[in-house]
Amino acid sequence: MQKTSYDISGLTIVTPRNYGRIFAVLCICLALAGIAHAFAVGQIEWSYVAEFLTFPAILTGLVNTVVMAILAMVVGIALGVIFAIMRLSDNLVLRNVAIGYIWFFRAVPALLQLLIWFNLALIFPNFGIPGLFSVKTVSVMTPFLAALLGLGIQQGAFTAEVVRAGLLSVDRGQYEAAQSIGMTRMMMLRYIIMPQAMRVIVPPIGNEFIGMVKLTSLASVIQFSEILYSAQTVYYANNRVIELLIVSAIWYVIVVTILSLIQIWIERHFDRGIRPINHKK
Amino acid sequence: MKHSKTGEPLVVVSGAKKSFGHFEALKDVSLSVERGEVLCVIGPSGSGKSTLLRCINLLERIEGGAIFIDGEMIGYRRSADKLYPLQDAELARQRRKTAMVFQRFNLFPHLTAAENIAVGPIRVLNENPKAAREHALALLDSVGLAAKRDAYPAELSGGQQQRVAIARALAMRPQLILFDEPTSALDPELVGDVLKVIRDLAASGMTMIVVTHELGFAREVGHRVAFMDHGRIVEIGDARAVLENPAQQRTREFIAAVRS
Ligand SMILES: Nc1ncnc2c1ncn2[C@@H]1O[C@H](COP(=O)(O)OP(=O)(O)OP(=O)(O)O)[C@@H](O)[C@H]1O
Ligand SMILES: [Mg+2]
Numbered sequence: 001m002q003k004t005s006y007d008i009s010g011l012t013i014v015t016p017r018n019y020g021r022i023f024a025v026l027c028i029c030l031a032l033a034g035i036a037h038a039f040a041v042g043q044i045e046w047s048y049v050a051e052f053l054t055f056p057a058i059l060t061g062l063v064n065t066v067v068m069a070i071l072a073m074v075v076g077i078a079l080g081v082i083f084a085i086m087r088l089s090d091n092l093v094l095r096n097v098a099i100g101y102i103w104f105f106r107a108v109p110a111l112l113q114l115l116i117w118f119n120l121a122l123i124f125p126n127f128g129i130p131g132l133f134s135v136k137t138v139s140v141m142t143p144f145l146a147a148l149l150g151l152g153i154q155q156g157a158f159t160a161e162v163v164r165a166g167l168l169s170v171d172r173g174q175y176e177a178a179q180s181i182g183m184t185r186m187m188m189l190r191y192i193i194m195p196q197a198m199r200v201i202v203p204p205i206g207n208e209f210i211g212m213v214k215l216t217s218l219a220s221v222i223q224f225s226e227i228l229y230s231a232q233t234v235y236y237a238n239n240r241v242i243e244l245l246i247v248s249a250i251w252y253v254i255v256v257t258i259l260s261l262i263q264i265w266i267e268r269h270f271d272r273g274i275r276p277i278n279h280k281k
Numbered sequence: 282m283k284h285s286k287t288g289e290p291l292v293v294v295s296g297a298k299k300s301f302g303h304f305e306a307l308k309d310v311s312l313s314v315e316r317g318e319v320l321c322v323i324g325p326s327g328s329g330k331s332t333l334l335r336c337i338n339l340l341e342r343i344e345g346g347a348i349f350i351d352g353e354m355i356g357y358r359r360s361a362d363k364l365y366p367l368q369d370a371e372l373a374r375q376r377r378k379t380a381m382v383f384q385r386f387n388l389f390p391h392l393t394a395a396e397n398i399a400v401g402p403i404r405v406l407n408e409n410p411k412a413a414r415e416h417a418l419a420l421l422d423s424v425g426l427a428a429k430r431d432a433y434p435a436e437l438s439g440g441q442q443q444r445v446a447i448a449r450a451l452a453m454r455p456q457l458i459l460f461d462e463p464t465s466a467l468d469p470e471l472v473g474d475v476l477k478v479i480r481d482l483a484a485s486g487m488t489m490i491v492v493t494h495e496l497g498f499a500r501e502v503g504h505r506v507a508f509m510d511h512g513r514i515v516e517i518g519d520a521r522a523v524l525e526n527p528a529q530q531r532t533r534e535f536i537a538a539v540r541s
Contacts, residue, residue: 176340177387181401181453182377185369191404195391273391273433 048243052234053250061230062251068147068226069213069255075152076212077205080159085189087164098160105157111218114150117141118222143224151215155208162204166197198270206263210256227251291316291351291457291488292337298345299332306332308512309346314457317486321493321503321520325535329512330492334459337490338381339372350378351456377405380450384462386442388434394421394445395430398452406453413452420448424478440471447478458482460491476502496539500524508532 040046052058087098105113121137128134170193178188220229231244290313299307306329314320322330335341337348342356349355355375358365367375388397398417402408408416421427424444434442443463450458460479464472476498483489483502493499499506500520507517508527516529527533 171387173383173385173387174389176381177383177389179340179373179376180338180379180381180383181449182373182405183401184373187373187404191400192389196389270391273393273435 044242044246045240046243048240049246049250052240052244052247055234055247057230057234058227058244058247058251061225061227062255064224064230065213065216065226065251066255068144068151068216068219068224069209071148072151072155072216073209073212075148076155076159076208079153079156080163083156083160084163084167087160088167102157102160105154108154110150110154110215111221113154114147114218114222117150118143118146120146143219143222146222147216147219147224147226151212151219155212158208159205162201162208163197165204166199166201167193169200170196195270199267202263202267202270206259206266209259209263213255213259214252288316289352290314291318292490293349294333294337294346295348296346297333297336297343297348299329299336299341299343306512307336307343310509310512310514311346312507312514312517314488314490316456316488318504319483319489319491319502321491321499321506322509323493323496323499323506323535323539324509324515328509330509331461332512333509334381334461334490334492337457338379338459339376340381342366350375373405377453378455379457379459380453380455381459382443382446382450382461382463384466386434386439386446386466388437388442388446388449390434393431393433394426394437397434397445398449401449401453417448417452420451421445423481424448425474438471439467440474443467443475444478447475447482451482457488457490460489460493462492462494465494494539496524496536508535510535 083098083101086094087102089095089098118141120141124137126134127137127140167189174192174196175188178192183192216224216226217228219226220232223229225233227248231248235241235244292312292314294310294312297307297310298305310329310333312320322333324330332341336343337350337355339356347354347357353375356367356372358367358371388394389400392400395414395417398420399410399413402413402416403410418427418430421430424447426441426444426448429437429441429445434445437445443466447458447463463479464475467475472495476495479489479491479498480502491499491503503520505518506520506523508515508523508529508531510531516523516527516532518528523532524536527536
């Protein structure tokens with residue numbers, strides 16, 4: 001008879017074989033190989049894709065896309081923070097203005113908002129302060145400005161709700177502790193509440209930022225030369241439709257990947273103190 | 282009396298009333314606290330002890346009576362027979378006269394111990410950040426936590442967090458500190474360290490109102506004790522007298538119940 005041992009430290013741990021998982025990985029590899037093969041033998045001139053990836057018109061479109069996404073998000077986040085704070089204010093007027101803004105700009109489709117801003121001249125041919133100055137709306141409302149206003153203002157309505165959720169996620173005791181050391185409402189939000197709310201706010205904002213990069217493609221309908229509009233301009237000239245669409249897709253994937261990496265870095269920053277195991281000294 | 286300074290009381294609560302909906306949490310509460318005095322408040326759960334502190338610290342606004350701190354009416358501005366509720370900036374200014382230590386500490390989790398203490402002086406009092414940090418480190422030392430300056434609240438025990446919270450209150454150089462059951466969220470073996478810090482503060486002449494269930498502590502450190510029940514002060518007087526020889530039947534019952 002063998003003596004029963006109650007110590008497991010000398011024994012070998014056998015990892016269970018997960019046949020289901022191996023099978024799934026095989027299927028995925030097969031499917032990917034099939035798709036890759038189809039594209040490789042399909043009617044695609046890959047040399048054109050490589051050539052047009054860094055074509056000047058495409059790179060200009062890329063820069064326009066990135067700049068527009070960043071500016072529209074800056075406008076969106078600024079409006080979102082302001083309207084979220086108004087939405088949670090004690091002041092009935094501010095609160096209702098915020099509710100109205102969020103209601104309206106979430107309701108109207110982004111494409112429609114772009115068209116309205118771009119065609120604003122149809123409603124207001126001129127604008128200005130009577131007697132002081134007046135300008136033609138057509139000359140001011142460029143595709144760039146129309147896209148920035150349309151995308152930024154509707155983004156603000158969505159971001160306001162994200163920020164509000166973040167502010168509500170912070171414990172009441174934090175608000176009271178900040179007040180009890182004599183902070184005004186603005187100091188409290190800026191130094192105590194917002195830094196904590198950021199943990200909840202950043203992941204959805206990252207999401208929205210990525211959504212914004214792709215949403216800028218809507219601005220091609222108002223002749224803003226972002227990357228998709230640039231690609232279209234090129235393929236109207238040379239008929240390499242699918243190659244140029246692939247070029248655009250590659251750039252979108254690259255930009256979004258970089259944004260995702262930045263998001264991870266920002267999230268680490270705002271985890272300070274919350275997960276002390278992770279923080280580096 | 283252990284406190285000696287004369288002059289007007291630092292805190293005067295006169296007929297304060299506070300309701301939540303139809304529920305009257307404070308019904309006609311009056312008391313005063315002299316400079317350098319420690320007033321301990323005892324009473325059953327729901328009797329209005331926290332509400333009283335929160336009204337004095339302007340986290341709640343009273344609806345009747347008046348509260349004066351250092352001779353100034355708080356929460357409202359009076360002009361002839363009109364009363365104007367004060368706005369954010371004025372309320373913040375008045376709150377600086379008092380500091381509050383909470384039952385659940387409420388340290389700022391995204392700031393280190395030293396930053397928790399220095400953030401008020403830097404942002405609210407516009408102190409030089411370097412000087413504020415040095416003062417914060419000195420305060421941490423005085424509550425026995427010099428080694429924890431760079432620790433985040435999540436890395437501290439409950440007793441250590443509460444001592445940082447007391448240091449945070451002191452950093453604002455308040456005239457009055459309000460304690461709301463500072464030890465009741467703590468494990469028994471951590472209570473002593475926190476009570477010692479409060480005892481040292483009392484010895485240094487700080488004016489304090491302490492809501493507590495520690496009757497032994499109330500008798501030792503409190504100059505006077507107030508017993509509250511159902512939103513009223515039932516009995517208030519010399520600490521020893523109230524705790525050892527209460528005049529009211531309800532006080533006797535409460536003390537007997539806590540002791541048993
Ligand atoms: N924000 C509020 N809304 C509604 N009711 C409240 C609110 N705050 C306190 N109350 C009520 O007021 C009464 C007094 O509460 P308070 O917190 O002052 O009691 P307490 O004496 O501090 O009790 P405890 O010893 O349990 O802390 C309670 O009945 C409570 O339910
Ligand atoms: Mg209480």
